[in-house]
Amino acid sequence: MSQTPRTLVGGAPSATYVLRFDGRELTAQAGQSIAAVLWGAGILAWRTTRERGAPRGAFCGIGSCYDCLVTVNGRPNQRACLVPARPGDTVTTQEGTGHAELGV
Amino acid sequence: MPSSASDPATPGPAPDLAVVGAGPAGLAAAVNAAGLGLRVVLLDAGERPGGQYYRHPAPGLGADRPEALHHGWSAFAEREAALRAHRAAGRITYLPAHHVWTVVPDGPAWTLHAVAGPDEAAATLHARAVLLATGSYERQLPFPGWTLPGVVGAGGAQAMLKSGLVLPGRRVVVAGSGPLLLAVAGSLAAAGARVPAVVEAAAYGGYAGHVPALLRNPGKLAEAATYGSALLHRHIRLLTRHAVTEAHGADRVEAVTVARLDRDWRPVPGTARRIPCDALAVGHGLVPQLELATGLGCATRRSADGTAALALDAGQRTSVPGIWSAGETGGIGGAQLALLEGEIAAHAIAGRPVPAALARRRARLRAFADAMGAAHRPGTGWTEWLRDDTDACRCEEVPAGRIREAVADLGARDARTVKLLTRAGMGWCQGRMCGPAVAALAGEDPAPDRRPLSCPVPLRHLAELPPADG
Ligand SMILES: Cc1cc2nc3c(=O)[nH]c(=O)nc-3n(C[C@H](O)[C@H](O)[C@H](O)COP(=O)(O)OP(=O)(O)OC[C@H]3O[C@@H](n4cnc5c(N)ncnc54)[C@H](O)[C@@H]3O)c2cc1C
Ligand code: FES
Numbered sequence: 001m002s003q004t005p006r007t008l009v010g011g012a013p014s015a016t017y018v019l020r021f022d023g024r025e026l027t028a029q030a031g032q033s034i035a036a037v038l039w040g041a042g043i044l045a046w047r048t049t050r051e052r053g054a055p056r057g058a059f060c061g062i063g064s065c066y067d068c069l070v071t072v073n074g075r076p077n078q079r080a081c082l083v084p085a086r087p088g089d090t091v092t093t094q095e096g097t098g099h100a101e102l103g104v
Numbered sequence: 105m106p107s108s109a110s111d112p113a114t115p116g117p118a119p120d121l122a123v124v125g126a127g128p129a130g131l132a133a134a135v136n137a138a139g140l141g142l143r144v145v146l147l148d149a150g151e152r153p154g155g156q157y158y159r160h161p162a163p164g165l166g167a168d169r170p171e172a173l174h175h176g177w178s179a180f181a182e183r184e185a186a187l188r189a190h191r192a193a194g195r196i197t198y199l200p201a202h203h204v205w206t207v208v209p210d211g212p213a214w215t216l217h218a219v220a221g222p223d224e225a226a227a228t229l230h231a232r233a234v235l236l237a238t239g240s241y242e243r244q245l246p247f248p249g250w251t252l253p254g255v256v257g258a259g260g261a262q263a264m265l266k267s268g269l270v271l272p273g274r275r276v277v278v279a280g281s282g283p284l285l286l287a288v289a290g291s292l293a294a295a296g297a298r299v300p301a302v303v304e305a306a307a308y309g310g311y312a313g314h315v316p317a318l319l320r321n322p323g324k325l326a327e328a329a330t331y332g333s334a335l336l337h338r339h340i341r342l343l344t345r346h347a348v349t350e351a352h353g354a355d356r357v358e359a360v361t362v363a364r365l366d367r368d369w370r371p372v373p374g375t376a377r378r379i380p381c382d383a384l385a386v387g388h389g390l391v392p393q394l395e396l397a398t399g400l401g402c403a404t405r406r407s408a409d410g411t412a413a414l415a416l417d418a419g420q421r422t423s424v425p426g427i428w429s430a431g432e433t434g435g436i437g438g439a440q441l442a443l444l445e446g447e448i449a450a451h452a453i454a455g456r457p458v459p460a461a462l463a464r465r466r467a468r469l470r471a472f473a474d475a476m477g478a479a480h481r482p483g484t485g486w487t488e489w490l491r492d493d494t495d496a497c498r499c500e501e502v503p504a505g506r507i508r509e510a511v512a513d514l515g516a517r518d519a520r521t522v523k524l525l526t527r528a529g530m531g532w533c534q535g536r537m538c539g540p541a542v543a544a545l546a547g548e549d550p551a552p553d554r555r556p557l558s559c560p561v562p563l564r565h566l567a568e569l570p571p572a573d574g
Contacts, residue, residue, distance in 0.1 A: 003296035005269035009161065010168035029269070031162030036268025044253035044272065044356055044383075051501040055355060057253050059498070059537075061260025062156060063149065064241045066532030067498060077560075081264070083222070084151070084162070 017087035021046070028085040035061075035068050035080035038091075046070050046080065047094045070094050118213055119143040119197070121453055122231035124204045124396065127155015128180070128439045129431025130237030132446030133453075135186040138195040140454035145229055146187075146196055147218060149203040149559070153187060154180060155239055155431075156259065157439040159266040173266050173291055179443060202227055205557045207234055207396050207427075214426065219561055226565045233426050233453050236397050236414075237446065238558075240390035240432040243411070245280075245482060246496050246504070246541050247489040249351030249360075250386070258288045258387035271297050273383030277360050279303035279348040281480040282389040286342075290334045292385065300379050301341045303348055303362055305369055305388070306480045349376065349489045351384055360384050370485030389480055390436045391540070394553040397433060400424050404552040407435045409477030412552035418463065419452030420445055428453055437473035444469065487544050496545065497538040499531020507545045519543045519551060532560070 013029035019037065020026075028037040035058040038046055045055035047069050058081045059067040068080040071092045080091075121137050123130045126148035134146040146153075154160055158180040160170040171177035190196040202218040209215075214234045220227040242257045249255065256264075256272050258280055264270055275298045278289040289302045335342055343362065349371050350361040364375035392413045394404065403423035405415040413435035420428050430449040431442035444466050451458045490496065492505025510516040510525040519535075519542045522528055528542050529535030534555045535542070543550040 003294065005265055005271065005295040008172050008295050009170055009269065010172075011166040013166045014164045030164030030166075032165060032268045032270075036264060036270045039264060039268070039270040039272060049501055054251060054501075055253050056251065056498075058256060058264065059260060060242060060257045061263040062241065062257075064533060064536045065257075065498065069532070081260075 015087075017085075019085055019087075019089040019091060021091045022093050028087075028089075032085050033081055034070060034072065034078075034083050034085045034089070034091055037085045038080065046091070050095075053095075118230040118232055119145045120231070121145070121233045121235060122147065122214065122216055122229060123235045123237060124148075124207075124216070125155065125237035125239055125431070126150070126153040126198070126200070127237060127239045127431060127442060128157055128183075129239070129433075129442035129446040129449075130155070130235065131180075131183045131187065132443045133235050133237060133430055133450045134196055134198075134446075135183050135190060136447045136450030137453055138190040139186070140450060140456060142195075142450075142454055144190075144196045145199065145231060147199045147202040147204055147216070147229070149201070151200050153184060153198070153200070155442075156263065157442075159263050161267060161269060165269060167269070170266075172294070175287075176439065179439075183443075199227070203559045204396060205559050205561050207236075207400055209400075217565070219559065219565065224562050224565075226562075233428065235420075235428040235430060235449055235453065236422075236433055237429065237431045237442075238393045238396060238433055239442075240392050240436060241536055242387040243389045243391045243482075243540050244386070244537050245388050245486050245489070246494055246498075246538070247347075247349055247351070248491050248494045249353070249357070251495055251498055252351050252353050252357050253355065254353065254357030254383045255351050256383065256385055258285055258385040259390070260387075261383075261385035262288045262291055265291055265295055269295075271295060271383075272385065273357070273381070274298060275300060275381040276383040276385055277301055277303065277348065277362075277379055277381045278385045279360070279362075280387040280389075281305040281482065282387070283476060283480075284387065284390070286335065288385055289340055293334075293338045293340060299338070299340045300381055301343055301362070302335065303346045304342065304344045305347045305365055305482070305486070307345045308479070347371065347486070347489065348384060348386060352378070357382060357384055365483070366485065367483065368485035369483030370488050388482055388540075389477075390432060391536075391550075392433045392435065392553075393558075394433060395555040395558045397422060397427070397429060398552050398554050399556070399558075400427055402427060402429070406549065407477055408474040408481065409436060410481045411436065411550060419458060420449035421452065435470070435473060436477060437469060441466065441469040441473060482540075482544075484544070487541075490541075490545075496541045497526075497528035497531065497535075499533050499537070500527040500529075502526050502528040502538075504541075504545065507542060511546055516546060518548055519546045522546050 015030040120142040218227040363371040430445035490504040
């Protein structure tokens with residue numbers, strides 16, 4: 001690939017840091033969402049559905065579909081496309097839990 | 105009523121105007137209203153102003169040229185500078201990361217309830233007038249394989265690229281319907297993806313009946329020509345009157361089937377072929393996001409593209425006095441129109457006459473949007489892409505066959521009954537993704553968004569609400 005998103009917009013991140021995803025170490029650029037970090041590492045699925053255990057990841061990219069739910073630092077049901085990645089985050093695949101503790 | 109510490113708008117008198125949404129419409133409204141002397145609170149679910157169109161990398165991501173992914177960046181930069189100046193002068197309180205989940209009448213004023221920040225704190229605000237500028241989300245029409253990882257929204261791919269500088273794959277087919285596809289294909293290719301094809305379900309001949317609207321919008325034609333020539337330049341094929349009718353792969357997309365469509369969007373037998381790819385960016389236009397407005401009882405109308413939008417008067421008033429709206433909540437029409445309507449609303453809310461030039465420009469852009477909407481409105485035959493085992497509802501994993509059964513055998517005549525019988529639309533997204541499909545299978549036009557809450561709300565916030573006074 002000659003062109004990349006980075007070469008298109010130029011510049012460099014103010015920092016890069018490591019987060020852990022299911023035991024793997026991934027590099028995040030400051031300011032990326034967790035979904036962006038995962039896409040950047042070629043990972044498109046980080047959740048399995050409640051009924052059939054089917055793999056899912058980011059779909060709508062803007063916080064409306066809830067397909068990208070993930071557990072961040074032990075907190076389940078976070079929308080990976082919205083949550084900024086922070087240094088040292090531990091992200092784990094989420095097995096589709098229901099609506100626990102939320103009114104939808 | 106208790107207000108959280110994250111609520112700098114209190115104490116003090118209630119502001120004149122609360123604007124919900126800091127996209128082009130809300131941002132333009134807020135800065136113009138402040139310029140006309142109103143005290144404004146601007147709330148947005150996102151971390152940065154700009155909405156879906158001017159979505160851009162966080163400062164930490166260090167992009168020197170964020171404008172490389174945008175048309176008309178200067179229009180945003182100007183408003184953002186104005187926002188900063190008004191904040192510094194105390195005329196605008198800007199509350200990012202505030203997701204408003206309900207607006208309720210409160211005597212002569214309004215109370216807004218929001219979920220704030222990563223800790224999901226409760227925030228409560230009051231204002232004398234409310235402008236809803238909550239924009240839109242993508243319209244998705246399901247097909248076999250659309251739940252595979254690697255199938256992403258077309259606007260979603262664009263959003264992830266603009267805000268996170270990432271791509272879903274290296275070879276990305278772009279499919280669906282609407283002018284957004286050309287913009288998405290152009291950005292993905294500029295950012296280094298190979299785009300084997302743009303697959304558009306409508307025939308551009310659909311514009312033929314709307315030549316006057318097109319001719320009155322030379323700027324829009326020039327924009328389309330720019331997108332078109334960018335595709336040519338990159339050797340991207342544009343297939344019109346075609347659709348992706350299936351995505352293939354085990355754990356992620358490996359190829360898609362593309363078929364020719366007849367006038368009603370029914371796949372023509374014998375025309376299917378495969379295109380290898382590792383991602384598919386798909387969307388069939390946009391749907392106005394109306395739940396706060398419908399919750400307040402604002403009247404809606406049917407737009408040319410088949411979606412429900414708010415019915416608004418010349419001053420951007422909804423049918424509920426004191427509630428205004430601007431941008432895509434009033435019908436899908438693009439960022440330019442959203443900016444303009446925000447400005448018009450600001451005049452009207454401040455009690456000033458709306459400048460005639462603004463009203464004329466709005467009429468012209470709305471006519472153009474209607475022409476586009478009519479050209480790209482889904483034909484009824486698209487439901488033939490659905491096999492009985494295709495999930496129509498992604499959240500609750502309800503296959504199309506079960507919805508067809510509810511309609512054919514159990515007598516469901518509308519999406520609401522289908523929902524009760526099958527759970528389609530009862531999951532996390534509250535029907536945002538499956539709504540158009542379920543309505544089509546139930547044989548009706550999609551209904552306006554009706555959700556009690558516009559986002560999931562921690563139960564403790566609901567528990568803390570004072571009882572309604574009636
Ligand atoms: C995913 C996506 C991608 C798009 N990409 C493009 C593109 O590349 N090119 C193009 O020309 N057009 C694109 N569009 C269309 C474009 O977004 C619109 O034309 C334009 O942004 C409309 O402006 P708006 O102000 O009406 O709404 P928006 O820009 O959508 O702004 C609405 C704002 O309201 C906020 N909001 C919504 N609900 C709430 C709530 N309850 N509480 C608080 N805040 C809320 C949102 O966070 C958002 O910031 C895209 C649309 C979508 C949905
Ligand atoms: S991708 Fe849809 S909510 Fe995150």
